[in-house]
Amino acid sequence: MSGAATVSSSEAHKLVWEGSVPLLIHLHDSEVTTLPPPPPALVLAPRLGYLPLLISQLKPYFSTTLPPGVDTLWFEYRGLPLKWYIPTGVLFDLLCVEPERPWNLTVHFRGYPSNLLLPCEGEDSVKWSFINSLKEAAYVTKGNCKNVMNMSQSDQVELWRSVLNGNLESYQRVSSKLKLGTFEDEYTENISAVSTASQQNSGEADAAAQVKSGEQKLYVNNRIPVRLYVWTVTEDFDDLESAPQIDNWDKISYINRPVEIQKEDGKYFSLNDAIKSLLPEYFPGSSFDNLGDASTKQSVGDEGENTCDPDSSSLPLENAEIKLVRIQGIEPCLEIPFSWVVNNLMNPEYFLHICVCLKVSEANALQ
Amino acid sequence: MDQKESVRDITPWDGTLSSSDFFSAACAFSEKWKRFNASVPPWLWVPSRKHHLLSSHKEEGYLSLEGMCLIKSSEEQESCRSQTWKEESSISQEEEAVENATLVQSSCDEVNHYDFHIVYSPSYRVPVLYFRSYHSDGQPLPFGEIEKDLPDHSAKIRSESKWTFITQEEHPYLNRPWYKLHPCGTSEWMKLLFLGDTALNKNGFVIEHYLVSWFSVIGQVVGLKIPLGMLETVSC
Numbered sequence: 185m186s187g188a189a190t191v192s193s194s195e196a197h198k199l200v201w202e203g204s205v206p207l208l209i210h211l212h213d214s215e216v217t218t219l220p221p222p223p224p225a226l227v228l229a230p231r232l233g234y235l236p237l238l239i240s241q242l243k244p245y246f247s248t249t250l251p252p253g254v255d256t257l258w259f260e261y262r263g264l265p266l267k268w269y270i271p272t273g274v275l276f277d278l279l280c281v282e283p284e285r286p287w288n289l290t291v292h293f294r295g296y297p298s299n300l301l302l303p304c305e306g307e308d309s310v311k312w313s314f315i316n317s318l319k320e321a322a323y324v325t326k327g328n329c330k331n332v333m334n335m336s337q338s339d340q341v342e343l344w345r346s347v348l349n350g351n352l353e354s355y356q357r358v359s360s361k362l363k364l365g366t367f368e369d370e371y372t373e374n375i376s377a378v379s380t381a382s383q384q385n386s387g388e389a390d391a392a393a394q395v396k397s398g399e400q401k402l403y404v405n406n407r408i409p410v411r412l413y414v415w416t417v418t419e420d421f422d423d424l425e426s427a428p429q430i431d432n433w434d435k436i437s438y439i440n441r442p443v444e445i446q447k448e449d450g451k452y453f454s455l456n457d458a459i460k461s462l463l464p465e466y467f468p469g470s471s472f473d474n475l476g477d478a479s480t481k482q483s484v485g486d487e488g489e490n491t492c493d494p495d496s497s498s499l500p501l502e503n504a505e506i507k508l509v510r511i512q513g514i515e516p517c518l519e520i521p522f523s524w525v526v527n528n529l530m531n532p533e534y535f536l537h538i539c540v541c542l543k544v545s546e547a548n549a550l551q
Numbered sequence: 552m553d554q555k556e557s558v559r560d561i562t563p564w565d566g567t568l569s570s571s572d573f574f575s576a577a578c579a580f581s582e583k584w585k586r587f588n589a590s591v592p593p594w595l596w597v598p599s600r601k602h603h604l605l606s607s608h609k610e611e612g613y614l615s616l617e618g619m620c621l622i623k624s625s626e627e628q629e630s631c632r633s634q635t636w637k638e639e640s641s642i643s644q645e646e647e648a649v650e651n652a653t654l655v656q657s658s659c660d661e662v663n664h665y666d667f668h669i670v671y672s673p674s675y676r677v678p679v680l681y682f683r684s685y686h687s688d689g690q691p692l693p694f695g696e697i698e699k700d701l702p703d704h705s706a707k708i709r710s711e712s713k714w715t716f717i718t719q720e721e722h723p724y725l726n727r728p729w730y731k732l733h734p735c736g737t738s739e740w741m742k743l744l745f746l747g748d749t750a751l752n753k754n755g756f757v758i759e760h761y762l763v764s765w766f767s768v769i770g771q772v773v774g775l776k777i778p779l780g781m782l783e784t785v786s787c
Contacts, residue, residue, distance in 0.1 A: 267721070299691065302721055302728045316718075319735065320674050327565070329735055409674070433726040440723065441673040 196528035200512050201352040203231035205276045206286035209238075209259075211246045215294055218249040226286060230350045231273025231512060232532055234310045235259050235266060237348065242291060256296035257304070259289050264431055265297050268304050269313040274537040277510040278413050278436065281541075282424035311344050314533050321409040321534035322364055324442045331362045347532050355532060364534050365527075406446070408526055409535045412439040412462050416542045417507065427541070439463075443522070455525050456518035459506065459540060466504035466542060508541035564745070564757065566738030567676035572758045574610040576678075577669070580762035581614060587778040592616060594669070599724050613724065614669040614762075621663045621700050621774075662687055663700055667775070669762070670723055677737040678762060680769050681722055681729045694719070697730070702774040709772065717772075732769060741765060 210224040225245040227238055239257050259266040261279050266289075270278075280287055296303070303309070319329040335343070339358050346355035414437040421427045430436060443458045460467040509515060511529045530536050568576060581594040598612040668681040684692040684700070694717075698706070709716055722729040744764045745757060767777045 298728070300727065302719060323735065324674050438723070 193528055197352060197356075200529060201230075201232060201350055201355075203273060203513060204228045205231060205272055205513075207238075208286040208288050209242060209245075209291050210288065211249065212260075212290050212292050215246075215251060215292060216249050217251050222246055222249050224288075229272045231271065231276070232347065232350065233272050234268060234270075234314075235272055235275070236268045236304050236310050237307060239306065246291070246293065250293050253294050255293045257306075258292050258296055258301060260292070261287075261289055262429065262431065264433070265300050267301065267433070268310070269302065271531055271537065273513060274411075274413070274539065277513055278415075278539045279430055281427040281430075281508075283513075307348075314344070314347065315340075317533040317535060322362065324407050324409040325364050325534070331364070335362070359532070406444055407442040408445065408458075408522075410439075410441065410443045410458070410462065411535050411537045412441070412459070413437075413537070413539045414439065414463070414542060415540075416504075416544045418544060418546050420507075420543060445522070453522045454518065455509070455516060455520045455522050456506070458522040458525075459509065459518075459538065463504070463542075466544065505543040506540060507543050508539075510539040511537065564742065566740075566742035566745075568671070568678070568758070568761060569676070570611065570671055570673060572761075573671040573678060574612075575755070576758050576761040577614050579759045580766070583763060583781050587780045592618065597668075613671070615666070616668075617666040619665045619667065619775075621665060663692060663696070665700075665773075667773070668722070668729070669766075672723075672734050675734040675737065677734050677741065678765055679734045679737075680732045680773070682731075682773060683727075683729045694730070700774070701772070705772045705774065732772060737765070740768065744768070 205228075207227045207229050208224050209227060211222060213221075216222065222245060225242055227241050229235070229238060236257055239255075242257075243255075258268070261275075264279065266275055266279075276283070276287055315332070319332045322329045322332045335358075339361065342354060343358045345351070346358065415430055415435055416437075417428060439462055441462055443461060445453050446461075447453060506518065509518065511525065514529075516525060516529075526536055577594075577596060581596065584591075585593045594614045594616050596610075596612055597615045598610065663684050663686065665682055665684050669678050670681055671677075672679045684697050686692065692700075716733050717730055718733055719728055720731050721727065741761070741764065763777065763781050766775075770777050
């Protein structure tokens with residue numbers, strides 16, 4: 185994509201809902217009982233969807249070759265079992281640093297790794313997980329989940345169906361009743377929103393200039409449901425191909441914490457601010473601090489003897505550096521107002537999923 | 552800071568805690584537990600791994616009580632089934648004694664191991680109990696077996712209260728499936744426990760007693776009792 189594009193809110197929603205990841209799905213060798221082995225299945229998976237929902241497309245491809253037994257579907261990428269409750273687009277943005285198109289995945293119908301992955305019993309499990317996240321988002325935004333719990337049966341069905349089928353109109357019709365929207369922007373229509381990483385500098389200037397002329401209104405409350413997936417590198421990488429492979433979920437720090445919007449006079453709250461507010465240990469100098477009372481006294485720890493012994497050596501930390509941010513497959517300019525990102529790039533369960541790569545010193549790296 | 556304190560006095564408390572309040576509450580809880588529960592392992596604070604190498608003025612982590620063994624007697628009548636918790640270390644001593652006995656009764660006693668973690672939820676702003684169970688060989692217990700371990704009144708609590716149910720979710724820090732007691736009603740009943748008395752917010756009373764009160768309810772669901780001594784309130 186060359187140059188910054190002006191994208192309206194409705195266009196952005198449409199692009200997000202139409203977003204998909206081409207997958208080339210190979211059946212694991214151990215489950216191939218026929219010769220020749222079946223060819224891999226080429227499937228276009230919606231970004232906003234979930235891998236287990238692809239079973240109806242995949243089963244016909246592989247059913248004749250599977251060994252006897254009950255199907256327990258799971259996926260892996262280069263040996264890493266994939267967490268099925270993470271939306272497909274997020275998995276792709278996170279694990280495929282240099283985007284592979286199509287994305288080569290391995291599918292299993294047997295031997296579910298239940299010590300590693302939550303059990304998944306098909307569509308019902310995915311739906312439950314989705315609704316649960318929706319309730320959590322409602323709680324974050326409104327302080328209770330009543331609006332979700334009180335949805336009529338038919339609305340619930342339509343909401344889930346609209347996610348299953350990628351039907352934005354139907355989704356908006358039902359979800360608007362939940363009143364979980366958080367922002368109203370006066371300048372949404374005018375802002376430069378999408379830019380490539382290489383164009384970041386000019387994009388930053390554009391966005392910053394346009395935003396200063398706008399006004400930011402906060403709609404309901406200041407807490408935004410966010411799920412941050414952070415991985416660290418200790419060296420710069422020139423191109424994405426040389427970025428280290430994530431081969432273990434322990435290398436990803438999963439932060440499920442709401443962003444609290446804090447405003448400073450004369451400044452709008454940017455995406456950069458939002459991300460840094462969730463990572464105070466890496467960005468101690470950040471003016472927006474998200475982890476509660478700054479007034480907590482250190483002495484509290486003394487009461488607990490060795491059961492609550494805080495590491496009291498406050499080492500001065502070098503600031504980490506944000507190397508990469510991906511949301512819905514795009515790398516937004518970090519100076520974009522966070523409200524725009526929230527309004528346009530959220531998933532249907534009202535969570536904003538952000539993949540972040542940080543460059544840190546060796547001592548601070550996630551092992 | 553003065554302003555914050557006075558705001559707290561005025562605003563009706565909603566039953567929730569900030570992350571740093573949780574740390575304070577955790578320290579108070581684990582200290583009291585040690586004092587009143589000498590025969591049982593202490594709750595340990597585990598700093599969250601990603602913060603282990605870094606320091607910050609806020610503590611992020613969770614409380615951990617691991618290696619609890621639930622000994623089920625082999626009595627046939629379930630109503631007589633006793634639920635005894637012991638430390639892992641005391642179990643192994645008993646096992647040795649059995650082996651050395653000349654008259655060996657085939658032991659029907661099963662030992663199920665339980666680990667409990669109290670983890671703060673930033674979304675719900677309350678503590679959440681996570682637990683997992685496994686046999687002595689490390690094999691995880693299926694939920695059906697866990698249900699048999701839970702005290703009889705646990706099922707009653709869980710079915711009657713729309714707020715208290717057990718789900719299986721990934722542990723927020725450990726990348727493994729654990730069981731958890733769903734948090735969505737916690738703030739509601741925590742408010743009730745403190746009788747919505749905003750005066751109690753003074754001097755950190757709520758924080759100091761939050762986890763003790765919380766655990767007095769939650770513990771019942773998994774059969775962990777809290778000694779009465781811990782529930783004594785500090786006279787203001």
